[in-house]
Amino acid sequence: MPYYIAVYDVNQKRVGKMLKLFRRYLTWIQNSVFEGELTISQHKRLQTEAESIIEDADSVIFYQLRDELYLERQVLGIEKANKSRFL
Numbered sequence: 001m002p003y004y005i006a007v008y009d010v011n012q013k014r015v016g017k018m019l020k021l022f023r024r025y026l027t028w029i030q031n032s033v034f035e036g037e038l039t040i041s042q043h044k045r046l047q048t049e050a051e052s053i054i055e056d057a058d059s060v061i062f063y064q065l066r067d068e069l070y071l072e073r074q075v076l077g078i079e080k081a082n083k084s085r086f087l
Contacts, residue, residue: 007060026046047060
């Protein structure tokens, strides 16, 4: 299953909506940064829902990796979020 890192930069009015949306699909890492595995259909749904929220000056970026094994992550300072996910 593909592994994604997603970041967004949206107007403050839409931050809450984007946060709720992305938390439904991915693990929150820090402000406006999320990561996790998504199926192709989950990614398409997330993308479609995000497109319905953003406006002209906003942006969303998805980085896709083949697998989390290819990700090397280094955190300096305090990690803001626990990576474990419980549904």
